[in-house]
Every structure is written in structure tokens, then in C-alpha cells.
Amino acid sequence: DAGVIQSPRHEVTEMGQEVTLRCKPISGHNSLFWYRQTMMRGLELLIYFNNNVPIDDSGMPEDRFSAKMPNASFSTLKIQPSEPRDSAVYFCASSTRTAYGYTFGSGTRLTVV
């Protein structure tokens, strides 16, 4: 298995532009999580899905952030419009069940200038 695949690995964009981050979970995993990591705040859970349904989006910072999971093999996290304070590393993780732990992707490093 190729693991959790995220794209792009790096993204540099100008303030105000739309940014879309992508994630392909491990086949057969039914839970998917989006995290954001910064030096100041560490790893923060933004949103998670179970069986493609958003379960908890209380960590999404504001309406500029949205996430979708149209099918079991693909999810997107969109920021529109982007701001410099959104600069961070965004990780996607997937799991079969909580009891079996989580597998993380390599992350997308987002820089908004």
C-alpha cells in the first residue's frame, strides 16, 4: 500500500487566492482527518470524516476553510480566500478504526505571501 497520499507537497500562493489541498487515504480506511501544524500551536485537528460524512468540523478556524470527501478515496481541504496566517503544514491521516491507530500523509507545506 502506498500509504496516505497528499498533494501538492509544497504550495506557495498569494494572499487572496484559493488553495486546494488533496488527500487520498489508505484503501479500506473509513475515517479521514485533516490537521494543521504550526510552531506556535502544534498539531490541531481541523475536521474529520467517517464513511465520507463530516463528523466534527469544530476545529475549522473560520468560514474561509471548507472540506469535502466525495468518495472513500479522496478528500479536499479548500481555503478561500487565503491569508498569510494560514501558512502551515497541513496533514491528512486515515484509520480503519480508532483502536488501530492512524497513518499520516507526508503533509502539504502551505506558504501564503
Added chain:
Amino acid sequence: KQEVTQIPAALSVPEGENLVLNCSFTDSAIYNLQWFRQDPGKGLTSLLLIQSSQREQTSGRLNASLDKSSGRSTLYIAASQPGDSATYLCAVSGRDDKIIFGKGTRLHILP
């Protein structure tokens, strides 16, 4: 609300020494606890997963323990090597399926 704390935030030890990293959590109603390693600029690599019914897990030079009632876990690294230098993250998951991370311990092994 679950909170996870890791102490110390940073640690430097000479190569060859044994060391212990600490993790504490406020809500003992967890399903499991997982230790991760993160190298600079890289993703997270799972090291050990301890189910709530277990007391410890071992993998090579690593041993993780869990005391659910006191809300504590330790990661023991034996005979440390320069390649062990990384940030070590502790994470717990509960009934709501969320996994909550500590801020990590930055470990530097001195050659």
C-alpha cells in the same frame, strides 16, 4: 476537553544513554495512545500504539507504557543513537474518534 501535555519540551542527552519521555492526558477515557516520531520538515511516523486495555508495548529499543488511571504514558529509549534525534509526539484517541496531540518533545542525541 482532552488535553495532552508532554514534558520536557526539549531534551539533549549524550549518545548511548537511556532516556524517558513523558506524556500526560486529562481524560482517562481513551481508546488508545500512540507515539509518533517527526523528523524536521517531514511527516509523522507511528512508533508504538497502546490499546486502552494494555500496559505497555515494545519495539526494538523503544518501550511505551500506559497508566490510564493516572493519565500518564512514558516512552523509554534504550541506548540512544544520533539517529534518534527527532520530535516525539504523544497522541490519545477517545470515544469521539478524535486524536489529540501533545506539542511534542524535541530530542537531540549528542554524538
